Amino acid sequence: MEYMYESCAGLDVHQNNVVACVLYGPLTSTRPKKEEKRFDTTTSGLNALKEWLSSFDCQVVAMESTGVYWKPIWHVLQADFQLILANPRKIKAIPGHKTDKKDAEWIAKLMRIDLIPASFVPEETIQDLRDLTRSRKSLVESCNKEKNKIHKILQTAGIKMTTYIEDIFGASGRNLLEMLINGEILTEETIAANVYTSLKKKIPQLVDALNGFVRSHHRFMLEQEYDMILAYEKTIKNMEERIDQVLENYQEEVAVLDELPGIDRKAAAVIIAEIGTDMTQFPSVEHLASWAGLCPGNNESSGKRKSTHITKGNAYLKKVLCQAAFAASRSKNTKFKAHFYRIKQNRGTQKAVVATAHSLLKTIYTLLSTKQHYQEFGEDYDKKKNVLEAS
Missing domain, CATH: 1.10.287 (Helix Hairpins)
Incomplete structure (x- = not known):
């Protein structure tokens, strides 16, 4: 097992206090030194936490996204440390004797070997x-x-x-x-x-x-x-x-999104609020679609493909995109309308809405990444694309 950080910290966040655990030592050491301490979540307590972490030259600090309790901690620490916000479901500890100190230590251990996937945290x-x-x-x-x-x-x-x-x-x-x-x-x-x-x-x-x-x-x-x-x-x-x-502050991005069928200014505001304007936060468009909960499930065993139900994802983004997809299905001469009815014919309305929302999100990702304006190719776009790919 490869260790990635000489000094890292895990925080177990609560309403009234935060328990911090620092692991530090050479990357070659399998038994790093450990320091633990509890701090209040008042501003003075969080400033004391920042000074304490700085004394160990922490390279990265990880914490769970516990309600909204993580937000003031993030605000105080973001200027001095690389921060990782973790989904609690993805860093669940091995069942056993559960204490706040053990939780903080578990987060620190996972962080030291770089096994905590970072959640998307946009700018303020x-x-x-x-x-x-x-x-x-x-x-x-x-x-x-x-x-x-x-x-x-x-x-x-x-x-x-x-x-x-x-x-x-x-x-x-x-x-x-x-x-x-x-x-x-x-x-x-x-x-x-x-x-x-x-x-x-x-x-x-x-x-x-x-x-x-x-x-x-x-x-x-x-x-x-x-x-x-x-x-x-x-x-x-x-x-x-x-x-x-x-x-x-985002007039250019709103104007670009407003050009898409089914998306108005209110929908554009929700989309920007949920995914931001910097698409480098997501490794790929597939990653964004999965994060939004608009990708079909991938569940295969013994050569048999099981349930393909979409995941929960971001409920706010998913809802506004599905509403936009349904509106786009009623627009005139657009590729999204053709895409909707092609899926609906074979798989029904609900799956057609989700598939069209997925297509809209992919287009949004491309437009915000390239800073381009939307160009409509018409209802026969899919046919033309298939002809070009075949040739």
């Missing part, structure tokens, strides 16, 4: 953008839950707005909701003054649909849910403004 600006896009996603989902609650309350009160209004949270729908909440009398005249466009032709039907049995209880519940929706929408708007400010 990208980390900030990732926090923003993920928070926006959570807020949108929470807002949609409140909207569903309003649908439920309306149905309970015998209000059938959704029969005639496709989106009750559009301008007309909101006006009618506010009238219900305020207990206003709903007549053809009052409704006509608060609805727009084609809904003016449905006023008699709307009067009938709004004639339910709304009690003060329903009005109270509607008011609470509606206020929460307005609060969520205000927060989402503030979040999107902040995202736009951060994206000013």
Whole structure:
């Protein structure tokens, strides 16, 4: 077994403290010296950890990605040491007597022989953008839950707005909701003054649909849910403004991604937040696809190929790419549309979406690596490519 570092450290990270183990000695030594110490995770404690590690001339420091507890440690140490963030699933210790010191020592031992695969940790600006896009996603989902609650309350009160209004949270729908909440009398005249466009032709039907049995209880519940929706929408708007400010540093990359079928500015923000703009972080496009969870599984034994289900990967990136793939399948005269329907014909819609998302990710990797703009080759691209390869 070859030793790669004369001095390395493993950190077992917790909320209140971090246990550090340093292994140091000549590369030829099979029994390196060991030092262990526990530090608080306050700023002063982490600065003491940095000084302690520096006293051993540590070449590399490895730690597990434990929740968000690793982030302040990374922030304090990143300027002075080569840092490795490890997936806990990939460095699981041999079963036995488990203690914090043993965990830290195990990480250090694996690091000394270079057996810890490094997780992707982007620069801080990208980390900030990732926090923003993920928070926006959570807020949108929470807002949609409140909207569903309003649908439920309306149905309970015998209000059938959704029969005639496709989106009750559009301008007309909101006006009618506010009238219900305020207990206003709903007549053809009052409704006509608060609805727009084609809904003016449905006023008699709307009067009938709004004639339910709304009690003060329903009005109270509607008011609470509606206020929460307005609060969520205000927060989402503030979040999107902040995202736009951060994206000013990546206008060129956003413009390139926005050219791809199915990808708009919001999707581009999520993609940049999850994979960054420096593709050298990933050894190859295949590695990126595997990291994103868009590669078919490779499970073969005795010459038989077993399950090819995709892995979990990065759920945020996978979701936005699958949404973009489905949108691209509805675009006109694009290679992604042709690719989608070719896979769908043989293997179904779900696998076609994943395969098209995989193709989109490969294109994104190429464009960000080469700093080129997207060029569309049309729906017959695959046929032309096969002809060229055959010749």
